[in-house]
Amino acid sequence: MSNDRRAEPTPRGRGRGRSITEWVRRQQIVEAAIATIAEVGIGSASFARIAQRAGLSSTGIISYHFAGRSDLINAVVARVVADGQAYIGPRIRAAEPGADQLRTYITANLEFMAENPDGIVAVADVLSVRDADTQKSPYAEFHTAGIEHLSDFFQEGQKKGLFCEFDTSVMALAIRAAIDEAGYRCRAEPDFDPIMVGNELAELFVRAAAVEPVTGSGG
Amino acid sequence: MSNDRRAEPTPRGRGRGRSITEWVRRQQIVEAAIATIAEVGIGSASFARIAQRAGLSSTGIISYHFAGRSDLINAVVARVVADGQAYIGPRIRAAEPGADQLRTYITANLEFMAENPDGIVAVADVLSVRDADTQKSPYAEFHTAGIEHLSDFFQEGQKKGLFCEFDTSVMALAIRAAIDEAGYRCRAEPDFDPIMVGNELAELFVRAAAVEPVTGSGG
Amino acid sequence: MSNDRRAEPTPRGRGRGRSITEWVRRQQIVEAAIATIAEVGIGSASFARIAQRAGLSSTGIISYHFAGRSDLINAVVARVVADGQAYIGPRIRAAEPGADQLRTYITANLEFMAENPDGIVAVADVLSVRDADTQKSPYAEFHTAGIEHLSDFFQEGQKKGLFCEFDTSVMALAIRAAIDEAGYRCRAEPDFDPIMVGNELAELFVRAAAVEPVTGSGG
Amino acid sequence: MSNDRRAEPTPRGRGRGRSITEWVRRQQIVEAAIATIAEVGIGSASFARIAQRAGLSSTGIISYHFAGRSDLINAVVARVVADGQAYIGPRIRAAEPGADQLRTYITANLEFMAENPDGIVAVADVLSVRDADTQKSPYAEFHTAGIEHLSDFFQEGQKKGLFCEFDTSVMALAIRAAIDEAGYRCRAEPDFDPIMVGNELAELFVRAAAVEPVTGSGG
DNA sequence: TATGAATGAGGATTCATTCAT
DNA sequence: TATGAATGAATCCTCATTCAT
Numbered sequence: 001m002s003n004d005r006r007a008e009p010t011p012r013g014r015g016r017g018r019s020i021t022e023w024v025r026r027q028q029i030v031e032a033a034i035a036t037i038a039e040v041g042i043g044s045a046s047f048a049r050i051a052q053r054a055g056l057s058s059t060g061i062i063s064y065h066f067a068g069r070s071d072l073i074n075a076v077v078a079r080v081v082a083d084g085q086a087y088i089g090p091r092i093r094a095a096e097p098g099a100d101q102l103r104t105y106i107t108a109n110l111e112f113m114a115e116n117p118d119g120i121v122a123v124a125d126v127l128s129v130r131d132a133d134t135q136k137s138p139y140a141e142f143h144t145a146g147i148e149h150l151s152d153f154f155q156e157g158q159k160k161g162l163f164c165e166f167d168t169s170v171m172a173l174a175i176r177a178a179i180d181e182a183g184y185r186c187r188a189e190p191d192f193d194p195i196m197v198g199n200e201l202a203e204l205f206v207r208a209a210a211v212e213p214v215t216g217s218g219g
Numbered sequence: 220m221s222n223d224r225r226a227e228p229t230p231r232g233r234g235r236g237r238s239i240t241e242w243v244r245r246q247q248i249v250e251a252a253i254a255t256i257a258e259v260g261i262g263s264a265s266f267a268r269i270a271q272r273a274g275l276s277s278t279g280i281i282s283y284h285f286a287g288r289s290d291l292i293n294a295v296v297a298r299v300v301a302d303g304q305a306y307i308g309p310r311i312r313a314a315e316p317g318a319d320q321l322r323t324y325i326t327a328n329l330e331f332m333a334e335n336p337d338g339i340v341a342v343a344d345v346l347s348v349r350d351a352d353t354q355k356s357p358y359a360e361f362h363t364a365g366i367e368h369l370s371d372f373f374q375e376g377q378k379k380g381l382f383c384e385f386d387t388s389v390m391a392l393a394i395r396a397a398i399d400e401a402g403y404r405c406r407a408e409p410d411f412d413p414i415m416v417g418n419e420l421a422e423l424f425v426r427a428a429a430v431e432p433v434t435g436s437g438g
Numbered sequence: 439m440s441n442d443r444r445a446e447p448t449p450r451g452r453g454r455g456r457s458i459t460e461w462v463r464r465q466q467i468v469e470a471a472i473a474t475i476a477e478v479g480i481g482s483a484s485f486a487r488i489a490q491r492a493g494l495s496s497t498g499i500i501s502y503h504f505a506g507r508s509d510l511i512n513a514v515v516a517r518v519v520a521d522g523q524a525y526i527g528p529r530i531r532a533a534e535p536g537a538d539q540l541r542t543y544i545t546a547n548l549e550f551m552a553e554n555p556d557g558i559v560a561v562a563d564v565l566s567v568r569d570a571d572t573q574k575s576p577y578a579e580f581h582t583a584g585i586e587h588l589s590d591f592f593q594e595g596q597k598k599g600l601f602c603e604f605d606t607s608v609m610a611l612a613i614r615a616a617i618d619e620a621g622y623r624c625r626a627e628p629d630f631d632p633i634m635v636g637n638e639l640a641e642l643f644v645r646a647a648a649v650e651p652v653t654g655s656g657g
Numbered sequence: 658m659s660n661d662r663r664a665e666p667t668p669r670g671r672g673r674g675r676s677i678t679e680w681v682r683r684q685q686i687v688e689a690a691i692a693t694i695a696e697v698g699i700g701s702a703s704f705a706r707i708a709q710r711a712g713l714s715s716t717g718i719i720s721y722h723f724a725g726r727s728d729l730i731n732a733v734v735a736r737v738v739a740d741g742q743a744y745i746g747p748r749i750r751a752a753e754p755g756a757d758q759l760r761t762y763i764t765a766n767l768e769f770m771a772e773n774p775d776g777i778v779a780v781a782d783v784l785s786v787r788d789a790d791t792q793k794s795p796y797a798e799f800h801t802a803g804i805e806h807l808s809d810f811f812q813e814g815q816k817k818g819l820f821c822e823f824d825t826s827v828m829a830l831a832i833r834a835a836i837d838e839a840g841y842r843c844r845a846e847p848d849f850d851p852i853m854v855g856n857e858l859a860e861l862f863v864r865a866a867a868v869e870p871v872t873g874s875g876g
Numbered sequence: 877t878a879t880g881a882a883t884g885a886g887g888a889t890t891c892a893t894t895c896a897t
Numbered sequence: 898t899a900t901g902a903a904t905g906a907a908t909c910c911t912c913a914t915t916c917a918t
Contacts, residue, residue, distance in 0.1 A: 011880080019880070041349035043262050047909065058883050063910055065881090128347035130260035136407055164426075170419040173404065174397040181396035188355055200389040208427040240898075266892060277900050282893055284898095459877075479787035481700050485913060496879050501914055503877095566785035568698035574845055602864075608857040615838035616831040623830065626793055638827040645821075646865040668901080676901070704888065715904050720889055722902090 011065055026065050029054050030075050037076065038118035038187065042125040070138060073126055077139050080119035081146075087112040098162035101153070102209060103202040109179045110198030113186055117194075120183035127180075147172045154209065163209045175205055245284050247273055249294050256295065257337035257406065261344040289357055292345055296358050299338035300365075306331045317381035320372070321428060322421040328398045329417030332405055336413075339402035346399075366391045373428065382428045394424055464503050467492055468513050475514065476556035476625065480563040508576055511564055515577050518557035519584075525550040536600035537648060539591070541640040547617045548636030551624055558621035565618075585610045592647065601647045613643055669724045683722050686711050687732050694733065695775035695844065699782040727795060730783055734796050737776035738803075744769040755819035756867060758810070760859040766836045767855030770843055774851075777840035784837075804829045811866070820866045832862055 011022055032054030037045045047059040047069075056062070066072040088108040095104040113120045127143050130136060137143070150172035157163040178201055185192045251273030256264045266278040266288075275281070285291040307327040314323040332339045346362050349355060356362070369391035376382040397420055404411045470492030475483045485497040485507075494500070504510040526546040533542040551558045561580075569576050588610035595601040616639055623630045668679050689711030694702045704716035704726075713719070723729040745765040752761040770777045784800050787793060794800070807829035814820040835858055842849045 021881070025881080039354055040351035041347075043348055044351035046907075048907085056882085058885095059909075060884070060911080061882060064883095069909070125347060125349075128344060129262055130344075132259035132263035135258060135260075140407070166423060167415075167419045170416050171423060173400055173416075174393065174420060174423060177396035177400035178393040181392055181399075185392065188359070196386070197389050197392075200386040201393060204385060204390060204393060204427045208423045238898095244898085265890075267890085275899090277902090278892075279894075279901075280899060283900095288892070457877095463877085477792060478789035479792075481786055482789035484911075486911085494878090496881090497913075498880075498915080499878060507913070563785060563787075566698075566782060567700055568782075570697040570701040578845070604861060605853075605857040608854050609861060611838055611842065611854075612831065612835040612858060612861060615834035618838075619830055619834035626797070634824075635827050635830075638824040639831060642823060642828060642831060642865045646861045678902070682902080703886075705886080713903090715906095716888075717890080717905065718903060721904095726888070 029062055030079050033076050034118050034122045037122035037125055042129055077123055077126055077142050080123045081142050084112055099206050102206055106202040107198040110194040113183055114194035117186045121187045124180045124183050147176050164211045248281055249298050252295050253337050253341045256341035256344055261348055296342055296345055296361050299342045300361050303331055317376055318425045321425055325421040326417040329413040332402055333413040336405050340406045343399045343402050366395050383430045467500055468517050471514050472556050472560045475560035475563055480567055515561055515564055515580050518561045519580050522550055536595055537644050544640040545636040548632040551621055552632040555624050559625045562618045562621050585614050602649045686719055687736050690733050691775050691779045694779035694782055699786055734780055734799050737780045738799050741769055756863045759863055763859040764855040767851040770840050771851035774843045778844045781837045781840050804833050821868045
């Protein structure tokens with residue numbers, strides 16, 4: 001009847017997982033959304049398709065658990081980012097500062113990708129969407145946050161003499177772009193070998209960032 | 220989303236420019252489409268918006284000149300790719316084989332981007348779209364073609380000893396990804412300086428591909 | 439919009455207040471409904487909004503206590519009408535027959551309105567709703583009952599020579615309409631002074647109904 | 658896909674009736690809307706029902722000709738108001754200032770109503786709708802404009818000694834409310850005789866507004 | 877009794893496309 | 898060729914209601 005502000009005595013928004021049932025449903029929907037986006041693309045990932053994949057009998061239930069499309073997509077990104085950090089973080093912290101950490105960052109990303117290709121593809125797809133008004137991706141914060149983090153990592157490394165001189169944000173941009181692009185390939189090309197590509201990318205960027213000629217790079 | 224083979228009373232599809240008016244109209248629409256996609260994103264670039272920007276009074280005219288949405292988008296990609304090749308090709312051929320050509324490839328790409336940001340953004344956006352059925356980007360051929368071309372370039376270079384050993388397709392992938400990502404930034408961030416980034420990226424990848432330690436970066 | 443006869447496991451409909459808790463809950467919901475309708479209008483007064491205002495955590499509880507939307511709205515009207523009669527009735531009975539009672543009827547209505555604006559607005563709003571099938575307001579009985587009562591009052595007055603000749607139902611209609619309209623204004627216009635308007639309306643209709651030229655207004 | 662601002666190279670909004678076809682369709686839709694609102698009420702007058710009554714095969718066509726629900730409803734109100742003014746205006750101008758004009762105003766309104774009951778009911782219904790946010794009727798301007806006009810009429814009359822002293826806005830409110838209420842009755846009650854009621858109301862308010870005791874009311 | 881979750885119908889609106897002018 | 902009007906499928910979302918707990 002009207003397009004007024006919401007009014008709901010129900011979960012919807014960021015219902016910090018009040019009940020366990022609700023949390024399970026949200027996860028279920030988020031996972032279905034990830035799979036759907038990865039399969040048909042964000043542009044075709046309608047509530048109907050997501051509900052269908054989740055085995056739900058109605059799209060209304062998605063609207064019930066999420067405040068709207070953006071809320072769902074935010075949850076998708078948050079989920080993948082969280083999973084990724086849980087996977088990658090420890091590995092990086094276990095690596096030695098400098099080239100080793102850089103290598104680990106890249107290879108861990110691609111390993112995670114190998115195990116979770118849908119998530120990576122879905123997020124990359126989501127990030128490519130721009131709002132018609134603001135012209136910016138509403139979900140870009142995760143992306144830029146990741147890149148800035150990487151940039152900081154290089155800056156510290158440079159201070160410690162672990163890396164040569166270069167613009168750290170450009171380096172971060174290039175690495176992140178390569179990883180994301182690899183995500184697409186991972187799904188599009190059956191032959192794509194993420195582990196191999198990870199190693200190659202790692203050596204590539206280690207060469208580019210190394211403080212001095214990398215003599216015996218990989219071996 | 221799918222629809223084919225109809226009794227076509229008139230030009231439509233690839234009507235290789237029946238008349239000159241027809242050709243002009245197609246160009247006009249393609250340019251409006253590029254600007255629109257660059258501005259609001261492929262997901263919101265409806266025929267209505269494109270027609271509006273082109274100063275057309277009806278969306279029907281787009282359907283008249285193009286066999287469908289895909290046809291128009293193909294034309295968009297083809298146009299940008301052609302423009303890009305016209306800009307970049309000569310510069311590369313003028314450069315010396317090896318590192319210099321690589322530098323030129325990257326910087327020329329970003330120079331082109333600086334002069335034609337809409338095109339780059341539009342194409343990058345278009346390429347992110349996947350067909351719901353095939354799961355593949357219907358426009359990806361241009362992309363993969365470009366990458367394979369770049370990969371071939373490295374392979375030849377390696378044969379001639381101009382580049383060190385690395386997986387050429389991974390290197391090509393990384394470079395292309397960095398350039399495309401830069402395209403996004405170029406539009407999203409007002410401070411983004413494509414020329415500077417081009418130079419940085421060029422040196423970055425030259426270091427990564429160089430046959431031996433790059434001592435003096437630019438010369 | 440239509441639905442009836444179901445196996446009712448519990449109170450629901452007119453369960454004349456099985457328990458006291460039940461009665462309290464119903465009152466609570468009815469009051470929330472009145473406030474909600476008055477605020478956002480009958481068209482936007484969804485169960486969700488009403489439940490929210492009532493501090494309930496589920497809309498299900500409304501469905502539990504009321505047989506349906508109509509049942510709730512009926513309760514709303516009944517409640518306001520009852521409150522109104524409790525307020526106005528004694529005042530009228532205390533007044534002298536004829537013009538004085540008429541004055542009292544009108545001013546008491548507007549006094550009640552001044553003290554209970556939500557109720558009046560809500561009811562006026564509710565009465566404006568018509569059922570899609572029957573084309574009649576399902577809640578109109580209260581309205582027409584009120585008007586007929588007023589009409590009877592005038593008829594008796596005319597018999598006793600207290601009022602001049604006029605169509606009593608038209609007079610009743612006009613008075614009731616003026617009072618209801620005042621209700622809307624009361625909420626819509628911050629400056630609206632129900633007491634003043636009540637007095638003005640009272641004199642207006644006394645002039646219109648008086649048996650002979652009204653010389654001194656209040657006496 | 659997105660809820661962005663419109664983009665349309667087509668009529669939609671107030672397309673001041675560019676083409677004649679468009680104007681005809683708009684009229685057709687407006688008339689269907691009036692009939693539908695009058696029949697099932699504003700709350701149930703969905704685009705689907707209106708399209709059905711108008712013999713349209715799709716609700717999309719309504720969205721095509723009107724910028725949205727509000728635009729359509731505005732057109733409904735504007736149409737009825739225009740028709741009403743065209744009917745009533747000349748009659749009032751032909752009447753003599755003072756009581757005669759007042760009588761004419763009321764009777765002409767009810768005559769118009771007798772000939773066009775749907776319009777009156779529809780508008781009254783529309784005006785009863787409040788926006789959930791602003792709490793005000795988005796279409797109320799016509800209403801208040803009409804009342805203010807009437808109020809001015811009385812004020813001038815009072816200056817010229819044609820009417821006795823009373824609050825002119827309260828009088829205007831009462832008259833307008835009575836007329837609108839009559840509109841409802843006109844549809845709800847088969848026996849309702851608008852001409853008779855018009856005459857009764859006219860005399861009623863003439864008595865209430867007359868400068869001195871009205872001896873021979875109608876003659 | 878109360879709750880949260882689920883349901884499915886129905887809401888307006890946008891979209892690419894078609895077709896008679 | 899170009900236009901405006903029409904189409905109907907598809908979009909997200911809200912709603913009152915039901916039901917197991």
